[in-house]
Amino acid sequence: MDVTAHLGLASTDVTLATWPNLHGDWTPVVHPTLLETIGLHTALSVAIDALRLANRLADF
Structure with a gap:
């Protein structure tokens, strides 16, 4: 199976x-990329908040 992560x-x-x-x-392969994206x-x-x-x- 081919897996692609999109944002x-x-x-x-x-x-x-x-x-x-x-x-x-394939969870152990994909999971680190998802964690990096969340980070x-x-x-x-x-x-942005800063x-x-x-x-x-x-402005003050």
């Missing part, structure tokens, strides 16, 4: 990874 963004769809010809239980999302969310706060503080 749907507002303006485009990004391919995160492709695993061709996976056999059996990236969390880091970007924190960065930038918004910095912009608000700069």
